[in-house]
Amino acid sequence: MPTETEIAIIGAGAAGIAAATRLAELGRSCLVLEAGTRPGGRAFTESASLGTPFDHGASWVHVAEHNPLTPIARRLGFTLFEGERRRRDILLIGDRPATPAEKAAHDAACDTWEAVAEARAAQGGPDIAIAEAVPHGGPWDATVSHWLGTTICGVEPERNSLRDYIDTGLDGENPQVREGFGTLVARLAVGLPIQLAAPIHRLEADRHITLEGPHGTIRARGCIVTVSTGVLASGALRFSPGLPAEVEAAIHGLPMALLSKIALRGGAGLGLDPFARLGRRVEGEGDRPMSWVVSPFGRDHAIGFLGGEAAWALAREGPAAAEANARAELARYFGEAGLARAFPHPAVATDWGENPLFLGAYTYARPGSAGARAALAEARLADGRIRFAGEACHTRYAGTVGGAWASGMAAADALSATLAG
Ligand SMILES: Cc1cc2nc3c(=O)[nH]c(=O)nc-3n(C[C@H](O)[C@H](O)[C@H](O)COP(=O)(O)OP(=O)(O)OC[C@H]3O[C@@H](n4cnc5c(N)ncnc54)[C@H](O)[C@@H]3O)c2cc1C
Structure with a gap:
């Protein structure tokens, strides 16, 4: 028997965590499927190697005065230092x-x-x-x-x-987080319905949305896909029916930088x-x-x-x-x-380039592909029941945790509205 949930979210990075947070606020049930063994994705603080927090990925809270994570960090008692x-x-x-x-x-x-x-x-x-x-x-x-x-x-x-x-x-403003940016993002995942070590390899849209991975099958009404464009381009997550040409073009237009x-x-x-x-x-x-x-x-x-x-x-x-x-x-x-x-x-x-769950650090746009972020953010697969979110989808704060967070929130709002309609 497949696991049933209202909305499935693929990936527990900043975008996936934000989407799950927003869906809970909207009273919708969801399940986040994360391939790795920890939440946070490219926001990852590790303390064992150096004896003090080391952010392997994000460390600066870019444009702190407009970053949605600034007030959250302050409320939770994290120290921002510029x-x-x-x-x-x-x-x-x-x-x-x-x-x-x-x-x-x-x-x-x-x-x-x-x-x-x-x-x-x-x-x-x-x-x-x-x-x-x-x-x-x-x-x-x-x-x-x-x-x-x-x-x-x-x-x-x-x-x-x-x-x-x-x-x-x-x-x-560009402060850093004393406790680690990854520590902050992981803290925001606490209490959310996240299944770790649960990679999704196939996403099928029919009457239901069906997600398949080695751990089993999940059936949902809607889905938010937050994996990096590097992972999307690698074919590690296959779509049935296949992605429309304009979505393929947007993914191709937004490769991973390192x-x-x-x-x-x-x-x-x-x-x-x-x-x-x-x-x-x-x-x-x-x-x-x-x-x-x-x-x-x-x-x-x-x-x-x-x-x-x-x-x-x-x-x-x-x-x-x-x-x-x-x-x-x-x-x-x-x-x-x-x-x-x-x-x-x-x-x-760090090993972001070789890690198959990321395949790079953050997106850039090829010359001629400046519109690709909006195209990916606005893509509505299966009549809007499948949405993309993540840093690649933010047209102002692309490549950042704040952008990924805002994109996850927006995708949750859009999908919720689609399901209500
Ligand atoms: C070295 C480095 C430095 C950076 N510096 C900064 C900085 O200073 N400030 C800043 O704001 N940003 C910085 N960034 C960028 C920032 O970390 C990212 O933009 C942001 O964390 C991306 O979040 P996301 O949710 O879009 O994607 P991700 O964090 O990549 O989340 C996607 C999740 O999907 C999971 N996944 C992958 N494949 C599958 C699958 N098949 N099934 C299920 N799950 C899957 C991944 O494990 C991952 O957890 C940096 C990044 C790097 C690598």
Whole structure:
């Protein structure tokens, strides 16, 4: 006998948790089917490896003043902390620190990069790649493109839609959660009807909505699908009947970017302030510097960030290669001996790119696909009884936990209205 529920939700990340929360408020019953062994998805805090909370995924509460999770976090007693706003504390050129004048030139180039991208998007016209709009050839242009483009977006500006980048720009307050962003999201899952270790491999829409996985069959009146577009594109979840062409096109238009993190334990003795930021100038073709945040909340670790193709390549090679790359990068700042003294413990590397439940960090839009987020959010399969939700579906705060949360809420409202009608 299949398990019966009114609404099935596939995935217990931020979007799935939000959808289940909203459906409970609306008096609807639901069941969340999560393939993994924990709720939270790409918001995941882990404390065992470092002895203090380490967010493998999301850590910044972007645009906190408009983020739906800000008031929830405060109400639950979580601590949001925003350090002083600086672009870099240490910026290296080769093996020497940049002078104040060079740092000022770097910061000015960042401002110009963003202003030029915004101005070009405002002109309208075809949806081009970011790289076609931003400055090239100046002493800091490659470094700024690597940082604001490849690192933060997780994809090279040559492959990322300018319009989507501008539409989803994350200006505003950017605090981090002392207890871990993943801890907050997991806390919001407490008490919800979530079945863990319950992957769904097939979703059939007929008179009922039927979900199938190795653990059994679930029959529902409606369904909200929150898995990443990487998982959707992989075919791990098959739809019957097949997805309409416009939904396939939206998924194809929103591939997964990759931002990888690596935490090296130690660093408290480096003499840097909590949350100090380290970066390095790009030196020629193929140079892909990591960016670092040292001693977040005064803790004894440093977190390195690497995005785009270099991150995918290291993800394929495995954690030992990621650690070697990270140590080589930090040795430029602290020297081999200083590095060995400061960070004597094994590193903790994230694996979002290779994990089949995610297959990347967050979505970007291909040039020409700036409308794909709205298309996915508005897709109504089976007369609106199947909806999509998740970070990919938010047209303003895509790629974020806040966007995923708002999208889950909206999908729950829309599906509930469909079932009432
Ligand atoms: C390294 C990194 C850094 C980030 N930094 C930030 C940040 O600072 N701030 C921010 O706001 N955001 C950040 N993000 C993005 C943020 O984490 C995501 O946008 C958000 O958590 C996505 O939530 P979601 O519910 O859309 O998807 P997910 O969290 O991916 O949830 C989907 C769930 O579906 C499950 N699933 C997959 N396949 C199946 C299946 N077949 N059956 C059942 N379940 C399945 C998955 O296990 C997962 O739990 C970061 C992400 C990464 C990886």
